[in-house]
Amino acid sequence: MKNDLFSIGPLTIHSYGLMIALGILVCVFMGMYRARKYGYKDEAVLDIAIFGILSGFIGAKLLYVLVEFDRFLENPMDVLGSEGFVVYGGIIVGALAGVLYCRIKKLPCWEYFDLLAPSIAVAQGFGRIGCFLAGCCYGRPTDAFWGVTFPEGSFAPAGVPLIPTQLISSVGDFAIAGILLLYNKRNKKAGNVGILYMLLYGIGRFLVECLRSDDRGTVGMLSTSQFISIGIVLLAIVLFFRHKLFKGTKKRRKRRSIKMIKSGR
Template sequence: MRYELFSIGPITIYGYGFMIALGVLAALLTASYRAKKAGLSTDLIFNLTILCVLGGFLGAKILYIITEWKSLMETKSLLDDLKNGFVVYGGIIAGILTAVIYCRHKKVSALEYIDLAIPSVAIAQGLGRVGCFMSGCCYGRPTDAWYGVVFTDSPFAPLNVKLIPTQLFSSIGDLLIAAILILAARKKPNKGVITSGYLLLYGVGRFLIEILRNDPRGNVGALSTSQFISIFMVAAGIVMMYLSCKGRFMSSKAEKEDEAKESEDK
């Protein structure tokens, strides 16, 4: 675990930030490669990645402020907390909304591009969770199990205490989700199937991993904020999967025009 990787003069490279950057790069390369094979625009994928990263970070920060507003107002290190705090679900929601808005602006099928990009999102999340492990945030409950880890240099995790490595469990889960979705995409399912699969798999996985986590988080009753959101995410995934399998999602404007033209030719 390395909270700080190295320094170049006054610039310090942190493990978390490095892994986030690596995750974004891996997501971009993977999505671009798959877009080229699928005959989709790699330029649009590049622009979509940049915009969704920006929108995702903003959404993750906003949701963090909403869920931790009370503690943020009470703490003496308000600026530090605002700098470090993010809630992944806020990033997912904002990232998807950003993709929909951009694709509508470009008059292409938002769902087609989201289906292609969503496995790459899971890859980025998987690498990002390694960054969580390196910094010690998002840590798990104390344990005596063989897989427990001890943090000795972290500003977030309790030091010299054996903890469940929930960050690594999340990373493995995210990468597994990415692999499942990429394999499923090869069968060319209906639009929305891959995206709904992500909502289902990530929602269930996140709900379960929250049980093992022990870091300070917001809550809604007996549930953590992320567990509460997971319920709606899974419900949305179920509905979307049903509609996708029925082929009820609309085509893009360009596709509709092509279909109309084909009908006239016939």
């Protein structure tokens, strides 16, 4: 657990930023590889990733501003210039950016969502490792043998054994990615892989939030992320049953791959 890894002159490499960057790279390369495998446009995946990442950072910061709105009113630059982000803001705004791109380029939005959902989960897994190294998003105090004590200089309270919620989240995100990849092989309807991602992540995030102890905003008795998680899970359930009423299978993927082979691409 180390927030500052090393410095090169005035430039300091932070563990959180490094893991975020690594997660993004793995996400993009994994998405492009799977795009070529299933006959999609890998350049479209790269474009979606660029727009989604840029929009995601803005969304994550905007939701953080809403969570810390009282502090923002007192000192706007203190909040805007801080290292604070809320992941759900990034996911929601980044996803909307991806949808907008697909609509503009007339691409099958649900199919690209299926394609990228496992990559997104992998990127989140790396991001949570960054949270652990920085000490943010920490859990409640615990006497259990698996409690983690953070050093001075971390965002977490130093010298107190805490539940490693960051690592729990990371393992969960990687597990979700694996489940999605396996389900993708059996899935017959476009959109179901992406919807399953929403369902699994929403449930997992809600449960992990029960173990966290950091200040992250509340909506009634729930944390902000728990409140959003309920909405995400309900939306996933509605979308799943809605998809059962409409056609839209993965046959398009197979036909696209066959056309590419015949055309020598």
